[in-house]
Every structure is written in C-alpha cells, then in structure tokens.
Amino acid sequence: MTITLTDEPTKAPVPARGARRLTPLFFARHLLRLVVSLAVLVVASFAMIHLIPGDPLRHMLGPAAPKELVDARRAELGLDDSLPAQFVHYVQQVFSGDLGTSFFSSQPVSDIIAQGLPNTLALAVLATGVALAVAIPLGLWAAVRTHQGRRRGTETAFTTLTGAAVAIPEYLYGLALLLVFALGAGLLPPAGLTGPASYVLPVTALSIAPAAMIARLARVETLRELDTDYMRLAHAKRLPVRRLYAVHLLPNTLTATLTMGGLLLGGLITGSVLVENVFAWPGLGQRTVEAITQKDYPVAQAMILVYGALVLVVNFLVDVALGVLDPKSSLSAPTRQEG
Incomplete structure (x- = not known):
C-alpha cells in the first residue's frame, strides 16, 4: 500500500x-x-x-x-x-x-441474568474504553521517545512498569483501591451501585492491567510504523508534530491495538467476577460466586453459558471489525x- x-x-x-x-x-x-x-x-x-x-x-x-x-x-x-x-x-x-x-431462591435464572448482566457489561465496556484511552497515547508517546534506541531509561521504566501492571490480578487492584480511596480517604463509595461515582473504583481496577498490555502493543506497532518510508518522508517534509503523529502515524497503528482491545473486552466480561465481589457490585459476578459456593447448579450452569456466549460473540465481532x-x-x- x-x-x-x-x-x-x-x-x-x-x-x-x-x-x-x-x-x-x-x-x-x-x-x-x-x-x-x-x-x-x-x-x-x-x-x-x-x-x-x-x-x-x-x-x-x-x-x-x-x-x-x-x-x-x-x-x-x-x-x-x-x-x-x-x-x-x-x-x-x-x-x-x-x-x-x-x-x-426459587427465582427464575433468566431473571437473575437480566438483573445483573447490564451492570457487568457496563463495567467491562467502560474498563475497555478507559484502557484504550490511556494505553494508545501512552504507547505512542513511549515509542516516539525511545525510537532508535534513544532514552534507554524511559524504555526500561516503561517496560518494567507495564510488565508489573500486567502481572498483578485485577482483584488485588480492587482491594488496594478500596482500602486507599474508599475505606481510607473516604473519597469514593466502597461498595454497591449508588451513582456514577460507584463506577470509578471497579472500572479502574479492571482497566489497569489491560491498559498496560495495550500500551506495550501500541508501542511495538508504533515503532514499526516509525521505520516505514512514509514516516521518513513525513519527517523530511518537516510536517507539524500534531499532523505528523495524529493524522499520519496514529491511524496506521490502530488496527492491532483496537483488535487487542476487542479481545480484552471479552476477557474483562469474565474477569470482572472477582472484582465485582470486592466491590459488592450488583452484576453477574457476585451471583456466580454464590452459585458455586452454594452448589446452586442451575444458576452456575446458566452463568457458564452466558459468559461463554458473550466471549464468543465479542470475538466474532472483533474478527468482523478487523476484516473491515x-x-x-x-x-x-x-x-x-x-x-
């Protein structure tokens, strides 16, 4: 091309x-x-x-x-x-x-899912959006700063911090955020869904590791694009920095990054189970854990079906989006x- x-x-x-x-x-x-x-x-x-x-x-x-x-x-x-x-x-x-x-509870399982699924999807979608919004500019910045082996200290700090962020489970982020910002400082609600502020801690806990993973991928993709002929020509023409990176570089690095974001959305839907329990979130996660511990087999069976179907459908949509x-x-x- x-x-x-x-x-x-x-x-x-x-x-x-x-x-x-x-x-x-x-x-x-x-x-x-x-x-x-x-x-x-x-x-x-x-x-x-x-x-x-x-x-x-x-x-x-x-x-x-x-x-x-x-x-x-x-x-x-x-x-x-x-x-x-x-x-x-x-x-x-x-x-x-x-x-x-x-x-x-003798409650229809379909009613349980209808009550909790929207809240679980809201967390997953918001966390994916936050992860992409943070990771793409961060990966682009890190690639430009460390291109052609420059600023080894920045590269080391970036890879070390993002690697550590990916390795920590989401529920540990949730516990830390809960202790510091809710129970400690009292700045945010500690549990439940009482308003927009209730989303801040669980969404943050869910988005940190995916943001680090996407940022690493965005950096690799950006470094590859920076070595292409059209970017060398852009530098030679001395285009304004904003046009150089936002108009010419960014669109050509987004395909793999957005694909990873879509795949992570499927993972966040299932990965939210423990985070929802940390924050007593009224989604499917809390009911799933209760069903497993109580051996409520109809509910557990339905949760497997719903979570699996959501992941499969998200992956299918990602494939279609990638094709476009x-x-x-x-x-x-x-x-x-x-x-």
Missing part, C-alpha cells in the same frame, strides 16, 4: 490491484464457526451438572431429606429422564429463554487481478 503525504486529512485508502476485500463467503465461515462454538458451549454447560460428583438435589434438600421427597423433586425437574431426553429439553429451554430456577479495518485480515479474500 502506498501512503501519500499531503496537507489534506487522511482518507481511507482505495484497495489497489491484488488487494483484498470482504466477501460473504468468508463472513459466512466465521459465522459458522460462531454457531459451532455456541453449540459446543451448550453441550458443555449441559454436561457440567452431570459430571459434578454427588447429587445436587440431595445437597439442595439436605442429607436428612426422605428419599421419596428427593425422587419426587427429581421427577419434577425431569432429572429421571434419559440423558438424551434431558439434553433435548435443556436445548429447548435455552432457545426459549428458560434457564431453569435457582435451587435456593484491515483488508489483509482472514475475513477478506483477494480480488481478481486486473489484466
């Missing part, structure tokens, strides 16, 4: 001969992969309750419950049917939105060469 430097705003490049473009066939392949992955997820979530040692009904009703009561409850839930019949019934429930009933942003991605196919 040839990138021409002018004083006009950067426009989307027109695919040259032999370029690659999105095709319905490649889109259909990724969609088929998503459908197959979701089918495997449904099978795995169904198998979970049958692979766990012990009798979940006996645990729910207590060891002293009469056998007749346990058998009646098992028949009521359809657990005395054959395994294929149970699977067919489970698939029908999933597609109808009926994910069962909690053993302990990067014509050389696996979602695109070569166009016919012009003779």
Whole structure:
C-alpha cells in the first residue's frame, strides 16, 4: 500500500490491484464457526451438572431429606429422564429463554441474568474504553521517545512498569483501591451501585492491567510504523508534530491495538467476577460466586453459558471489525487481478 503525504486529512485508502476485500463467503465461515462454538458451549454447560460428583438435589434438600421427597423433586425437574431426553429439553429451554430456577431462591435464572448482566457489561465496556484511552497515547508517546534506541531509561521504566501492571490480578487492584480511596480517604463509595461515582473504583481496577498490555502493543506497532518510508518522508517534509503523529502515524497503528482491545473486552466480561465481589457490585459476578459456593447448579450452569456466549460473540465481532479495518485480515479474500 502506498501512503501519500499531503496537507489534506487522511482518507481511507482505495484497495489497489491484488488487494483484498470482504466477501460473504468468508463472513459466512466465521459465522459458522460462531454457531459451532455456541453449540459446543451448550453441550458443555449441559454436561457440567452431570459430571459434578454427588447429587445436587440431595445437597439442595439436605442429607436428612426422605428419599421419596428427593425422587419426587427429581421427577419434577425431569432429572429421571434419559440423558438424551434431558439434553433435548435443556436445548429447548435455552432457545426459549428458560434457564431453569435457582435451587435456593426459587427465582427464575433468566431473571437473575437480566438483573445483573447490564451492570457487568457496563463495567467491562467502560474498563475497555478507559484502557484504550490511556494505553494508545501512552504507547505512542513511549515509542516516539525511545525510537532508535534513544532514552534507554524511559524504555526500561516503561517496560518494567507495564510488565508489573500486567502481572498483578485485577482483584488485588480492587482491594488496594478500596482500602486507599474508599475505606481510607473516604473519597469514593466502597461498595454497591449508588451513582456514577460507584463506577470509578471497579472500572479502574479492571482497566489497569489491560491498559498496560495495550500500551506495550501500541508501542511495538508504533515503532514499526516509525521505520516505514512514509514516516521518513513525513519527517523530511518537516510536517507539524500534531499532523505528523495524529493524522499520519496514529491511524496506521490502530488496527492491532483496537483488535487487542476487542479481545480484552471479552476477557474483562469474565474477569470482572472477582472484582465485582470486592466491590459488592450488583452484576453477574457476585451471583456466580454464590452459585458455586452454594452448589446452586442451575444458576452456575446458566452463568457458564452466558459468559461463554458473550466471549464468543465479542470475538466474532472483533474478527468482523478487523476484516473491515484491515483488508489483509482472514475475513477478506483477494480480488481478481486486473489484466
């Protein structure tokens, strides 16, 4: 691809001969992969309750419950049917939105998910946005400062600090932020969702490690772009710094960075479980931990299904977005060469 430097705003490049473009066939392949992955997820979530040692009904009703009561409850839930019949019934429930009933609260699992999912997604999306907003300028700055081996001290500090930030689990950030800013200084709410200020600590805890990871990637991508011919030409033309970096350099470093951001969104959805428990956040995380500790199998089963489906859908959307942003991605196919 040839990138021409002018004083006009950067426009989307027109695919040259032999370029690659999105095709319905490649889109259909990724969609088929998503459908197959979701089918495997449904099978795995169904198998979970049958692979766990012990009798979940006996645990729910207590060891002293009469056998007749346990058998009646098992028949009521359809657990005395054959395994294929149970699977067919489970698939029908999933597609109808009926994910069962909690053993302990007798609340429909679909209601539990409907109440907590928006709050979990809000945390994940905000944390991804904050991570990108911090990481991209930081990575760009670090690359420009350390280009061609300059400022070894800055490079060492950047790699050391970001490496350490990635290594620390999110829930430890949450505990530290809770102790310092909520319980210590009393500046922010320590728990629950009481207003916009309640988002600050959990979003910060979730975004630190992803921001460090994306910043490292952004620096590598920026260093690669700084050594290209079009950037050398830009320097030779003595373009203003703002135009040089914001208009010409930044757009060409964003594809891999935004792809990583999209993948991290899927990870943050599942990774928010422990952070939500630290801040008593009314999302799916707290209910997931409760379901596991209480052996509330219908709720735990549904959480596996929901978290897995969210990650798969996010990854699919990232693939599609990458195909739109990067014509050389696996979602695109070569166009016919012009003779």
